[in-house]
Amino acid sequence: VGRKTANVVRGNIYNEPSIVVDTHVKRVSKLLGLTANDDPEKVEYDLMKVLPKEQWILFNIQVIAHGRKVCIARRPKCSECVLREVCRSAHKA
Secondary structure (H helix, E strand, C coil), rough: HHHHHHHHHHHHHHCCCCCCCCCCHHHHHCCCCCCCCHHHHHHHHHHHHHHHHHHHHHHHHHHHHHHHCCCCCCCCCHHHCCCCCCCCCCCCC
């Protein structure tokens, strides 16, 4: 079992705070300036430093949903994004 899967199980089944770094979490976190890393484990550690532990699970749920529906890699919907004021990509659009 890899780190991402283990963190999914910890958070979703055992309700233990964990940060799951998938493609959406990595992309959105970089655009928001929460990390400069590409390595998922380093992104996880960067997020652990800036986010309160009690918000890790909710952060994951919200950022993954945001990445799937609004901050789509090839066609981000910047005009619809509630984070556009703090997002690096929105200012380029």
